[in-house]
Amino acid sequence: MQIESHYKKLTLLFVFVASLILVAATNADPVYTDPYKLEYPDYFGNRISIPGNNPTTKQGVYLGRMLFYETKLSSSKTISCASCHQQKLAFTDGKAFSSGINNVPTKRNSMSLANLLWVRNFFWDGRAKGLEAQAIIPLNDAHEMGAYLDKAVKDLQKTKNYPALFNDAFGSPDVTKDRIAMAIAQFERTLISANSPYDKYLRGEYKPTNEELNGMEMFMNSAEANKNIRGASCAQCHGTPKIYMELFHNNGLDSIPKDLGRESLTGMANDRGRFRVVTLRNIELTAPYMHDGRFKNLEEVLDHYNEHILPSKSLSVTLQNRPNDVGGKSLGLTATEKANIISFLKMLTDSTFVNNPKFSNPHIKQK
Amino acid sequence: MKKYYLSKIVLTLLFFGTFFQSVQAQTAAKEAVVKVEGEVLKPLSLSLSDFAKLKHVDATMKSREGVLQQYSGVPIFDLLQLAGVTVGKELKGENLTKYMLVRSSDGYEVVFSLAELDPSFTNRVIILADSKDGKPLTDGVGPFRLVVPDENKPARSALEVTNLIIRFAKD
Numbered sequence: 001m002q003i004e005s006h007y008k009k010l011t012l013l014f015v016f017v018a019s020l021i022l023v024a025a026t027n028a029d030p031v032y033t034d035p036y037k038l039e040y041p042d043y044f045g046n047r048i049s050i051p052g053n054n055p056t057t058k059q060g061v062y063l064g065r066m067l068f069y070e071t072k073l074s075s076s077k078t079i080s081c082a083s084c085h086q087q088k089l090a091f092t093d094g095k096a097f098s099s100g101i102n103n104v105p106t107k108r109n110s111m112s113l114a115n116l117l118w119v120r121n122f123f124w125d126g127r128a129k130g131l132e133a134q135a136i137i138p139l140n141d142a143h144e145m146g147a148y149l150d151k152a153v154k155d156l157q158k159t160k161n162y163p164a165l166f167n168d169a170f171g172s173p174d175v176t177k178d179r180i181a182m183a184i185a186q187f188e189r190t191l192i193s194a195n196s197p198y199d200k201y202l203r204g205e206y207k208p209t210n211e212e213l214n215g216m217e218m219f220m221n222s223a224e225a226n227k228n229i230r231g232a233s234c235a236q237c238h239g240t241p242k243i244y245m246e247l248f249h250n251n252g253l254d255s256i257p258k259d260l261g262r263e264s265l266t267g268m269a270n271d272r273g274r275f276r277v278v279t280l281r282n283i284e285l286t287a288p289y290m291h292d293g294r295f296k297n298l299e300e301v302l303d304h305y306n307e308h309i310l311p312s313k314s315l316s317v318t319l320q321n322r323p324n325d326v327g328g329k330s331l332g333l334t335a336t337e338k339a340n341i342i343s344f345l346k347m348l349t350d351s352t353f354v355n356n357p358k359f360s361n362p363h364i365k366q367k
Numbered sequence: 368m369k370k371y372y373l374s375k376i377v378l379t380l381l382f383f384g385t386f387f388q389s390v391q392a393q394t395a396a397k398e399a400v401v402k403v404e405g406e407v408l409k410p411l412s413l414s415l416s417d418f419a420k421l422k423h424v425d426a427t428m429k430s431r432e433g434v435l436q437q438y439s440g441v442p443i444f445d446l447l448q449l450a451g452v453t454v455g456k457e458l459k460g461e462n463l464t465k466y467m468l469v470r471s472s473d474g475y476e477v478v479f480s481l482a483e484l485d486p487s488f489t490n491r492v493i494i495l496a497d498s499k500d501g502k503p504l505t506d507g508v509g510p511f512r513l514v515v516p517d518e519n520k521p522a523r524s525a526l527e528v529t530n531l532i533i534r535f536a537k538d
Contacts, residue, residue, distance in 0.1 A: 126474070245474075247473050247474045247475060248473050266397070266472075270527060271472065274473065314506065315507070316507070317526065
C-alpha cells in the first residue's frame with residue numbers, strides 16, 4: 001500500500017512539473033512583446049502601412065538590419081541591399097544604374113529609402129504592394145543579387161547567429177523567404193527622415209535664409225500669371241510636409257519614352273512614361289536624378305522642368321500651361337528663382353538620418 | 368517564272384501582314400474602365416461603351432482659370448444605386464459613416480461622404496463625366512472625370528478616374 005501511494009505521489013509530482021513546463025512554454029514571451037516605437041512628427045500624418053501579420057518589433061528590426069547588410073543573400077556573397085542603398089547617400093548609390101551580381105546594369109535608378117512607412121506601392125512603377133513584396137524582388141533578381149534567395153535560406157539556417165535571431169523575431173529558429181522579407185521590411189519602416197533644416201523650420205527651430213524662404217515660396221506656389229503670382233508648382237506633386245505624395249506621372253522627359261514605365265505594368269496607354277513622383281527628402285544626396293539617372297545635378301533637373309518639358313499624350317496635366325509670364329510657353333523661372341528653389345531643396349538634407357547609427361551596418365563593430 | 372514571282376509576292380505580303388498584326392496586337396492598349404467596389408452588393412466594371420448606355424445628365428463647373436464648362440455624364444448617385452450601395456432610404460445610422468474614395472490612374476485620391484452624393488441630402492448633382500461640350504474627354508482628363516459643381520477649388524473634380532471605392536470610416 002505504501003509503495004503504491006509513493007508511486008501516486010511521484011506521478012502527481014510528474015504531472016505537476018510537466019504542466020508547469022507546458023504553461024511556461026506557452027507563455028514564452030520574446031515574440032512580439034517588444035514593439036519598436038516608430039517616431040515621426042505629427043505633421044507627417046498617420047496614413048502609414050504596417051501589415052497586421054508583421055508588426056514592427058525591436059527583434060524584427062534588428063534582424064532586418066542584419067539582413068539588409070548581409071552579403072550572404074547574394075550568389076557571389078558580395079552584394080547586399082546596402083550595396084545599392086548606401087546610408088550616406090540617403091540609401092542610394094550615386095549611379096545612374098546600379099550594377100549587381102554580373103555587372104549587368106539595372107533597368108532603373110536605385111531609389112532612396114526614406115519615409116517608406118507612408119508608401120503603399122513600391123518601385124518606380126509601383127508594382128509591389130507593400131515593403132514585404134518589394135524586398136523579395138531584388139533578392140530573386142538574377143542580375144541584382146543572383147536569384148540566390150532559396151539557397152540563402154539554407155545558408156543562413158546553417159549559421160551560428162541567424163537561427164537565434166529568427167527565433168527572437170518570429171518565435172522559431174526557422175529561416176524562411178517570407179521571414180527574410182518581413183524582417184527587412186520591418187527595418188526599412190524605421191528609416192524615417194524628419195530632422196532636416198526644413199523640419200526644424202516647421203518646428204520653429206530654424207530661421208531660413210532669404211534665398212531658402214524665396215525658394216520655398218516658389219516651390220509651394222503655383223504660377224498665376226494674370227494675377228502676377230509667381231511659382232514653380234513643385235508642391236502640386238511633391239507637396240505636404242513629407243514632400244511626397246503617392247503619384248505616378250509622366251514628367252515630360254521624352255515624347256517617345258524608351259522605358260514605358262507604368263504602362264508595362266497596367267497595359268494602359270495613359271500610363272506611358274509614368275513613373276513614381278519621388279520623395280524630395282535628402283534630394284541633394286541622391287544624384288543622379290530621374291528613373292534613368294539622366295540628370296547629374298539639381299541644376300539640370302530645374303532646367304528640365306523650366307524649359308525642356310517634352311509633349312506627349314500622357315504628359316502630366318500639372319506640367320502643362322503653368323507659365324509665370326502671360327502668354328509664356330514654359331515655366332519661365334529666372335536664374336535666381338531656380339537657384340533659390342535649389343537652396344530650399346538643400347534644406348531637405350537630413351544629416352541625422354544619414355548618420356544615424358541605428359541604420360548603419362551592424363556587421364561592422366562600432367569603434 | 369511568273370508563278371514563282373507571284374508566290375514570292377504573296378508570301379512577302381503574308382509575312383508583313385502577320386508581322387504588322389502582331390505589332391498592332393502588342394501596342395493595342397487595354398480598354399479603360401471605371402470600377403465601383405468596396406462596400407457594394409454588386410461590384411461594377413464599366414467600359415466607355417457600357418457607360419454610354421446609362422442615363423446622362425449635364426453638369427457645369429469652373430475650370431482652374433474660372434471659365435464655366437459644361438460636361439455630360441452619369442450622376443454618381445445612379446452608379447451607387449446600380450452597385451447596390453446603401454443610398455436613398457438606407458442612408459441612415461451607421462451608413463452615414465460611409466465614404467466614397469475616388470482614385471485616379473495616376474494615384475490621385477479624394478473622398479466624399481455618401482450624404483454628399485445623395486439627392487435626399489443635397490440638390491447638388493456630382494457626375495462622372497465622359498464628355499465635354501459633346502466631345503469625348505481629352506488625354507490626361509478622361510475617359511472619365513468627376514465634375515463637382517459649385518466648389519471654389521476644382522481639386523475634388525478628379526481626372527482620369529478609375530475607381531470609386533465605398534468604405535466605412537472606422538475609428
